[in-house]
Amino acid sequence: MDNYFNLYYFCLYIRGESILNKRYLLYGYGITNQAVKKFFDLHHIAYIIYLDDEKDGLPFEKIFWQIDYVIKCPGIKFDTPFLKRCYELNIKVISDLELLYLLYKEYEYIIITGSNGKTTTSYLTYQMLDSSNLFQHGLGGNIGVPLFSLLLDQRVHRGIVIEASSFMLHNTYECKPKIYVLTNLIPHHLDYHKNVEDYYFDKTKIIGNLDKSDYLIYNYDDEIVSSYVSKFHVPFKISFSYHHHLATCYIKEQSIYYQGNQILTLEEINNPQIPVIYDMMVAIIIAKIYHIPHQQIQKVLQDFKGLDYRFQTIYEDNHLVIINDSKATSPEASFYALKSIHENYPSFYKTVILGGKMVDDNYDHINDQINQIDEVYLYGSSRFILLNKIHHNKVFYFDTLEEVVDQIAIQPNHLILFSPSCVSYDQFSSYIQRGKKFNELIGKFIKK
Missing domain, CATH: 3.40.50.720 (NAD(P)-binding Rossmann-like Domain)
Known part of the structure; x- marks a missing residue:
């Protein structure tokens, strides 16, 4: 038998x-x-x-x-x-996400996905809810906490905030979150998905499961996101935007507004970079859905100092800015980092450091951003491949990150962005170890 x-x-x-x-x-x-x-x-x-x-x-x-x-x-x-x-x-x-939903349909699920920025958005959203004792012990998914590990001690309360990758979403069918967040879309993981259309399909198909009691939150500024969202008839579509006041949550006169009401000024934020502001707008919208008090929303945003190695400003004064974005393990992630520094620091001399082990070789869409950089440094096992991918007239390449930092000469009003666009496994065990090493090396430029 x-x-x-x-x-x-x-x-x-x-x-x-x-x-x-x-x-x-x-x-x-x-x-x-x-x-x-x-x-x-x-x-x-x-x-x-x-x-x-x-x-x-x-x-x-x-x-x-x-x-x-x-x-x-x-x-x-x-x-x-x-x-x-x-x-x-x-x-x-x-996927485990689909299984979780089939077993626990009564939970409220907030699923956050997109091509970039999911982790910080998920973490900040959870912090906002947890501050009001909502969704306690309920943060998991691609953020590094397996979903079913949350159920082992039976401490999950009410629902779960889930960072969802396209790999998780691919094998979902019935899963229906209370809130679905789409941060941005750009071609990604095409070594797994047959083509970009399949990738976008996996990112957006769950929208079709939403009903009149659910919410869709999306990035109004992202043309691809807006195009896909327009195809679905969802009663509660809530948008956020850095540039357009037609969105539900938007930026006006250096402040974040929600439905015409000021939430807080950008000066009150510890790290008012564009990616972080987008993350905060999502958290504000979700906080409003759950009727979290205005003062509590302000406190969470003012206390938030960002996550390590995710577009993290490790030093800033009037003449030098250093940003550690070691978590950028794909060209898509680096694209948003490059875009942000152009908009936030237009007058600074800009140095970007790329390198590691290339997994995703789609660099076409970031070359427009690279062209606005003053100098590019490459390192690691894929430096010669990157040299052929990056279109720039001032590129330097070295074997190690140590050699790169040794060669950088500080300029007046200088911004240094470490956004590798590659995984770390050629010289480091993880993006965390890589990020720590960069902080150690770049410390020679930081005034004590």
Whole structure:
């Protein structure tokens, strides 16, 4: 008798949702499915773990008839032979986000997605809600906290703020958040998605699940976002904009306004860079939806100092600005950083540092921004590839980040942006280690 599943014990009701006779396979064993496994173990749910490895003891074809749901780790590509066979056999392949929704439909989900800026937006939104004792212990997803890890100690209250990547959204079908936030769209992860249209589809398809009790929050300034949003009939569409007063939340006379009412001035913000202001506008809108008092909103925004290595201003005076954006692991992320410094520091001499190990080679859309930079430094294993991608007449390239910093000569009114646009794994274990190293090296320019 096959012992992969013991159906006599496979019965569980979670908050009214029956999962009787559902048979699961965890495809991949990264931190996402490790958390799902712990949840299944806690509730005595049977499962198979399949690693897509020749050494895996489970026979490839034998297991298909035993599966109702495949829970796919987000990092696995969409077109593996195993997944193709699942689709041929009409086996449901879902993400942990979809599974979470199927099991806990009564939770309120705030899903935040976009091509860039999701982490800071998610964190700040959660801080805003938590300040009023809402959504306690409810922040997870692509931010680094697996969704099912939030359920292990049963401390989640009311709902969850979820940073969602396109990998998570790809295998969602019924998932319906109370609030869906679309920060921006730019071609990204085309090594996973077949084309840019498929990428945009995965980012926007959940909008079609929203009903009259839900909210769609979107970036009015992003033409691609606005175009996609216009295709959906959602009663509550709420926009935010840095440039247009037609939006619900906008900038006017160096202040953030919501529905015509001033929230706070930009001078009251610790780091009034454009990406941060966009993040704050989203948090303000969500705070208003949940009726958080005006003074509480102001306090959270005034206290927010940003997240480490995410367009973080580590030094600023009248003549020198240094920004550490080590978290920028793709050209898309660097695009927004470059755009921001052009708008915030038009008169400064600008140096940008790019480099590391290239994963995404789509640099076409950032060259217009690069052309407004005064000098570009490249380093790392992909420096020669970057040299062919970057169109600029003043480019220097070196092996290590240390060599780059050693070569920089401070100019009057100088801005230095470290926004690598590549992953860190050629010389560092993570973007965090890389960011720490940059702070250590650049410290020689900072007045004590």
